[in-house]
Amino acid sequence: MTAETAPLLCLLMVAAYLAGAAGALAPLGPRLTRIVAAAGAIGGAVAGTVLATVVLVGGRPLVVTVPALLSVGGGLALRLDGLGAFFLILVGVVAAPAALYGVGYTAAYQGRYSLRWLGAMLNLFLLTMSLVVLADNALTFLLTWEAMSLTSYFLVMTEHERADTVAAGSWYLAMTHVGLALILTAFVLLIPPDGGASFAELRGAAATASPALRGLVFVLAVLGFGGKAGLVPLHVWLPRAHPAAPSHVSALMSGVMVKLGVYGILRLALDLLGVGPAWWGALLIGLGAASALIGVLYALMEDDLKRLLAYSTVENVGLVFIGVGAGLLFVSLREPAAAVLALAAALYHAVNHGVFKGLLFLGAGSVAHATGSRDMNRLGGLIRTLPWTAACFLVGALSIGGLPPFNGFVSEWLLFQSLLPAIGSTAPLVAPVMTLAVGALALTAGLAAAAFVKAFGITFLALPRSAEAGAAHEAPLTMRLAMVILAVLCALLGLGAALILPVLGGIVAGHAGLPRLAPPLTAGPLLLPPGGAASMSPSLVAIGLLLAMGGAWLAVRLLAARGLRVGETWGCGRLGQTPRMEYTSTAYAEPLRRVFAELYRPTEDLAIEVHPESRYFVQSIAYRSEIVPWFERYLYAPLVGRIAAWAARARVIQSGSAHAYLAYLVVALLALLAISLAWSG
């Protein structure tokens, strides 16, 4: 396929999503509505992925402008370069399986929620996410960004009659609009007084802007986009909103939408602002390290499977930002090879996280679908009733735990390697920042492995802890197929690293003073970070592992005794085993809860009821423990309280009379006109 087909593919993508949305709203039967909505989404996702591949392979960006639309802001301008193409592929690769999964998953929604609006919103959400990465001027970007936020808000609100969904939606809406205000300010500050707001013009304006203004724009962008990405301390909406949405939407929000926050920062910092001072990178590394650690520490304590996954998204976004920060730091230190490696590692982790987090959310969805519960303390033993889901979730858990030979291992290895070239630099900021980053990366890796052993082990292994878990059933074909696709992608993204890494290097090359031609990052099957002599080959490690396993199996088969007897689990002589003897999710995390007690400050409540005759006969024990996250207690609770108090005071001007409101409008309009006259005059 040649570059000439790119505009056609772009049109096809938009048309497929719009057709999906319109078809879903059409008066069809519920089954057909689900299928039509998914078909539109899959068609759009495939067209988008092909379009991005064409642009990446052809090396020529796609440019489409429609001046007639949005004429005040310089027209609707779309342009797809390598960076945008990468994120468009991420959208497509997760969206297609998620939409397929939705066919089976939303069957249970029939009669309870509007399948039509769900299908339409899903298609519009995917369309706006795709257009965000295509936008080529400030207005197009901001409009599609806001449309993405709103459509995802409506998707979060699907199960609208639940109180926690409404609360989650309000948090999300508030946080995302604070973010939008910051991003809008960042763009407005960059727009030259006499010029337009196309990205090319912004690039020119940024080059001549004062360092203070550039720094301000950068900080605003980090706060605005960081809120969408889930950077600590702006992450509070994420563990509420992502679990509240339907699982295939959770997969899209956690796997893809948060990455568009990363895209925003890359577009603004790397592309528009260009080379910045060293503290830009250091700031991102610090925020990334904090997010990684806080995210994984709260994920570890979570008993709700989907909330655990949401907190782990905060962690992984933190890891991506460590890579982005290291990249920006090396850009400003004029070490292009190291910068390309760090940015490529960040992009690699971004796509990997999209795939395995998408997979894990789909897995959690089929667990909830089968048992009606997300509370791990009520699950267990699902590996027997949900074998496909269990196997796929295991692949996802191993990937996110950074274990060979899956994809998470490759990108974590690359992130680690990308910090090593810091040794060559004598800049004062480098040593403390890099030590912090390595420490955070390492602590995160270990804790993430523990969190996902808990998530998989407690949910799928041992005996079912409740009647619902015991009566679970495997997911329908569409859901299983979607999970298998993503699990296979986890393996392929790990094994094919030597083919993928040079492409990622090529995407970041040419931005922000980096050379147009990326340094070679691979040699044959080996990943070869530039500068250092370190090397690694995920495919050869996988072959070695398989050979060792096969050899051990064969040797045992040929030489060892072959008898196998099924017996009872050892219970210290006690006969009969019940699920009450098993470790629970809370118990599993107890040692680490004690180790980090200073951070968690758990409230514990132990009520023991004894027999009236003797206090040695215990009748019942009730144990409750709750962890209120630190940020919510000390940062957001006072803030929300203050805002609520102000809002109560502002109630005086809300009389309920339409006349008064019209008067306010007129006054506000006149005031704005007066200000703009005074400004220009």
Place this chain on the structure above:
Amino acid sequence: MESWAIEVAQAALVLGLAPGLVGVVRWLKARLQSRRGAPPWQPYYELRKLFGKEVVVSRNASWLFRLAPYVVFASTAAAACLVPALAVERPLDGVGDLLVVVYLLLLATVFLALAGLDPGSAFGGMGSSREMTVAALAEPTVALAIFALALSAGSTNLGQIVARTLGDPAAALSPGHLLAFAALFIVMLAESGRLPVDNPGTHLELTMIHEAMVLEYSGRYLALIEWAAALKLLLFFALLGNLFVPWGVAVAAEPGALALALASLVVKLAVIAIVVALLETRVAKLRLFRVPELLSVSFVLALLAVTSSFLAR
């Protein structure tokens, strides 16, 4: 061709020596405690016995329980193949660096922890939860110590680190190296389940970590797991010996150099075994909730190692 022969010989050597090393440590400990003790080759007998017995699997266990021993053994063996036990110049050196070794060992730990949960016994869950706690806290120390070594060697590849210290003997005594050694030594005790973190000799349920996790295993599965545990101990000993005191490791693939390498490896393993046996005779097991304190000591040591490597550029 010749280098591949060395690779195969080295893998066979490590696999073969591992049970013996465990036996030697046990025997030394017995002698230090004025017991006669089992002979050093006792673990070989135990492995043969276990391989010859039938397996009893819990009614509640799934396929994961039967897969785990193979994954544990294979990933430990794969990690052992990457460690330069005898020679520096090896075809496998580029395939995986020190980080890959660490992640392969973590893969084994994760599968053991999952298998501990699978039969649904309280012991398995207890051991699994404790093992993952120790592993999660030991991991950052290992990574930081590696980073410290890599900063001075310019690479995380094992052959490169060894070659660099061989070329600049003064580096072996640099504060970064010494601190990283101390940190890795503590982590080695934790990761391979030695005192004062875990007691390899006990079967008292409330105090154990590793043994609680593998309580449900028997027969050939247990044999694979025990062998992998021995291999892990040898791997850590060899890393400590060859990364920090690299002298004796063969630089050229000549018979003389290789014989010398073998002799030096045996001497290094023996020295570390004596130190560990002495330590295990002198110290008592820590309470579980004191273990994180020990691990945070090692974490701080590793952090200091990185800092001093940065300062000593």
